[in-house]
Amino acid sequence: MLLALAGSLTPILLLICLGFILGKKTDYLNSPSLGALVSSIGLPALLLYSVLSMQMQVFSMLKIIAATVLVLLIVSLISFIILKTLKLPTRFYLPPLVNPNTGNLGIPIAFALFGAEGMAIAVVISSVVQISHFTLGVGFMSGTYHPKQLLRNGPVIALVVGALFLGFNIRLPTPIMSTLDMLSHITLPIMLMLLGKSISGLKVNEKGKISRALLLSAFRPAVGVFAATIVVFLFPLSPLESAVLLVLNAMPVAVISYMLASKFKGPVDEIALMILLSLPLSLCAVGALWWLKLH
Template structure:
């Protein structure tokens, strides 16, 4: 188990550290350009390639999408209750409590922990999180409903293409599979580099609210994951994947929106940093729990790597 944990956590820490060092060095990293490429190109390509080349059924996509939506709804309800109880700003701190960093940290973890099956389940979960981040999360900070933002997300068209292919069992040209495989392959390492660079640039302005949000995000993630796994009767890798993705730290996109709409951006930045560091500290326990939930072991192909 120790070797398995090292094989899972080692690459995550190494790539994040590389991004952090680059962010702190004079070389720097053009995060705006890289993040744009990841969102507009790499992520839609990964979703399309994973869910079509691995022949994921519409039922699997629907089940994981439902799990993601239910987890986010529970996290939003719990986060709102906490903020109303302590008198915190809903527009500033509900997204950090509600929206996990399922992309930068979550997907690499489920891929390393559960192999190709984790990849397909994780992608089917992640696209819902990404869409909610760029619609509901954006709307909370903007103070008005921004459903039009959905039409500008390439993710939605990628998912629509996947459903079209899977429902009608359409053949996908090899050139398209190869192209999307190559483009999608850069998403996970790029996200980890961006995570490290973001940690190097963000600062903790006020430790108390940052620590409260960080602890709240972790506890809300664990609770929402446990409820959803029980309610939907999930088991095996699906349950482990939902647990990992739901318990990830505060999403960096929350800081981006907070800064754009001037909603306590410095405090939100601090919550991202502290939440991420807290999750890194808890990663061995989180990964061990996910493995136990899934059945207590890794796929043979992953264990042999």
């Protein structure tokens, strides 16, 4: 079982390491257009292809969306209480604890562990978390929020289009589906390499905050799995849907939280530490879930 887990996660770790090396030694991944390409075209194409190719029912999609929203609400409530107890500002610390890295790490892990059907569930969950990034994340860290920001979010648009296609039983022509398939195949490697590149660019200068960052890093996957476990018992999810929901909520702090903290002058060093420390802790959590035979 451990060999199977290692075999599934090794390509993911190798691509992250490749992105880290390329980020340190070259400028191959430096273009901001590359990230925009993935978020605006690659990820929406992956979502549409995954959902439509497995013929997910509208009810199933709505059920997964509702379950994910409930998980985020539970995590938000618990995180708010913990941050108040630790006397930390919720403005900058709540979004990193609530929103996991379901995009450029969670989706590849779901595909590696659960195959194409698991990835289809993962992209729906990730789209909901994307919405949370652009509402809770931007709203808290900036102090303001404009709903029109969602109208420019590719995965959100793809989620709505996919739901409409499923609801009206619309099937895309084979050449279009083949095109989406080809785009989905290039999306995951680029996402992982961009994650490695982002990690290579993190700058940590304040060493005295390591203990607190470690505590919050361990809290992120722990509270995510705890909240997802509650929702799994409450919702009529299939075993596969439950497994994917648990695994994706065990993901580490998202790199976008670092980007938002940099933009809005938050505790950049500490959030960078949380990303670095929560990554191995999350992979250990995934290993523990696998050991408990969620697959």
